[in-house]
Amino acid sequence: xxxxxxxxxxxxxxxxxxxxxxxxxxxxxxxxxxxxxxxxxxxxxxxxxxxxxxxxxxxxxxxxxxxxxxxxxxxxxxxxxxxxxxxxxxxxxxxxxxxxxxxxxxxxxxxxxxxxxxxxxxxxxxxxxxxxxxxxxxxxxxxxxxxxxxxxxxxxxxxxxxxxxxxxxxxxxxxxxxxxxxxxxxxxxxxxxxxxxxxxxxxxxxxxxxxxxxxxxxxxxxxxxxxxxxxxxxxxxxxxxxxxxxxxxxxx
Numbered sequence: 696x697x698x699x700x701x702x703x704x705x706x707x708x709x710x711x712x713x714x715x716x717x718x719x720x721x722x723x724x725x726x727x728x729x730x731x732x733x734x735x736x737x738x739x740x741x742x743x744x745x746x747x748x749x750x751x752x753x754x755x756x757x758x759x760x761x762x763x764x765x766x767x768x769x770x771x772x773x774x775x776x777x778x779x780x781x782x783x784x785x786x787x788x789x790x791x792x793x794x795x796x797x798x799x800x801x802x803x804x805x806x807x808x809x810x811x812x813x814x815x816x817x818x819x820x821x822x823x824x825x826x827x828x829x830x831x832x833x834x835x836x837x838x839x840x841x842x843x844x845x846x847x848x849x850x851x852x853x854x855x856x857x858x859x860x861x862x863x864x865x866x867x868x869x870x871x872x873x874x875x876x877x878x879x880x881x882x883x884x885x886x887x888x889x890x891x892x893x894x895x896x897x898x899x900x901x902x903x904x905x906x907x908x909x910x911x912x913x914x915x916x917x918x919x920x921x922x923x924x925x926x927x928x929x930x931x932x933x934x935x936x937x938x939x940x941x942x943x944x945x946x947x
Contacts, residue, residue, distance in 0.1 A: 734752075734754055735751075735752060735753055735762075735878065736752050736828055737749060737750070737751055737752070737828065737829045737830075737860075737861060738750040738752065738811050738812060738826035738827060738828055739826060739827060740811075740814070740824040740825050740826040740827070741824075741825075742766065742772075742773055742819070742822075742824070743819060743822055744768075744771050744772055744773065746766050746767060746768035746771060746773050746774075747766070747767040747768075747863065748764060748765075748766050748767075748773070748824065748826075749764060749765050749766075749767065749829070749861070749869075750762060750763075750764050750780075750812075750826055751763045751764065751765075751869070751880055751892060753878060753894035753901065754894075758783045758784055758785055759781075759782075759783055759784075760782055760783050760784040760789055760791055761779075761780060761781040761782065761791070761894065761901045761927070762779070762780060762892070762894065762901060763777065763778065763779050763780070763880060763890075763892025763893075763894075763901060763903060764777065764778050764779075764780060764793070765777040765778075765867065765869070765882045765890065765892075767863040767864070767865055767867045768865070769865060769886060775796075775884050775886070775888050776795050776796065777795070777796045777882055777892070777903060777905065778793050778794050778796055778903050778925075779793065779794060779892060779902060779903040779925060779927045780792065780793035780794075780803055780901065780927060781793075781901050781927040782803065784807060787806045787807045787808075788806060789803070789804060789805050789806060789807060789812065789814065790802075790804050791803040791804070792927070793816075793927070794903065794927060795903075796890055796903055796905040796925075798925065801816050801818040801819075802816070802817035803815075803816055803817075804817075805823070805824075810828050811825065811826040811827040811828055812825075812826040813825055813826070814826060829861070837856040837857065837858040838857045838858075839854050839855060839856055839857065839872075840854070840855055840911065840914045840915050841854045841855070841914070841915065842914045842915060842945050842947055843945070843946045843947070844874055844879070844891070844893075844943070844944070844945055845942070845943060845945075846891075846902050846904065846924070846926075846941060846942075846943045847902075847926060847941035847942065849875070851874050851875040852874075853872055853873070853874040853879055853945075854872050854873055855871070855872035855879075855911065855914060856870055856871055856872060857870070857911055860880075866884075866885040867882065867884050867885065868882070868883050869881070869882050869883075870882075870883070870911055874893055877893065877894055878893070878894055879891060879892070879893040879894075880892045880893070881911060881914075883909075883910050887907070887908050887909065887910055888905065888906075888907055889905070889906045889907075889909045890903060890905050891903070891904045891906070891921070891943070891945075901926070901927045902924065902926045902927070902941070902943070903924070903925050904921035904943035905921055905924070906919050906920075906921050906945065907919075909945070914945070915947055916947055917945070917947070918944070918945065918946040918947065919944070919945050919946075920942070920943070920944045921942075921944065921945075924940065924941050924942060924943035925939065925940055925941070926939055926940075926941050
């Protein structure tokens with residue numbers, strides 16, 4: 696793998712380790728934190744313009760706190776914004792960094808609460824975002840669709856449920872799936888802008904890839920390349936997580 700890194704040369708090594716750990720673990724279905732373990736769940740808060748921001752928290756251990764996010768808006772400052780974040784949680788204290796699908800980086804800090812998080816984005820100073828847990832779709836028998844996904848040096852067959860795990864009031868839909876044994880989400884906006892958010896193994900890396908004119912109906916038939924695509928390597932023990940660019944592609 697040869698991602699085009701924009702920061703420290705040491706990032707090449709960290710990203711190689713992260714992708715090498717692909718498939719080391721899975722993800723749970725419960726939520727919250729317990730003894731340093733983070734469990735998968737969905738959370739939502741209102742941004743200053745009223746647009747809902749949704750966190751898709753990945754499972755992790757050892758204090759790692761990471762996942763993907765999307766904003767349920769097709770107009771305004773935060774329209775069609777998706778991204779990945781990574782960092783850690785120590786006690787109730789959260790420290791992470793994120794990157795949007797447009798390459799904008801920000802710090803994400805705050806505290807865990809009984810049913811969610813109180814967080815501040817450094818690109819939205821002075822505003823506390825109150826995230827509360829939201830329910831995903833109930834488990835049921837669902838049809839699936841598959842495609843081959845390449846993210847950096849990682850390649851595998853991704854399988855998605857064709858029933859959304861979450862559908863917003865504006866029509867944004869999030870489809871859950873798996874890639875080499877780890878969780879992957881396809882977030883589709885009404886304008887057919889689509890993001891893939893993937894946790895490449897517990898305690899390793901989260902990715903965000905953006906595709907234009909691509910929906911769940913195209914998965915089995917269309918080949919498409921992401922523009923742009925980013926990876927975030929998570930850790931609580933370092934002062935800055937590693938963020939870099941990579942190639943991403945979906946094909947039948």
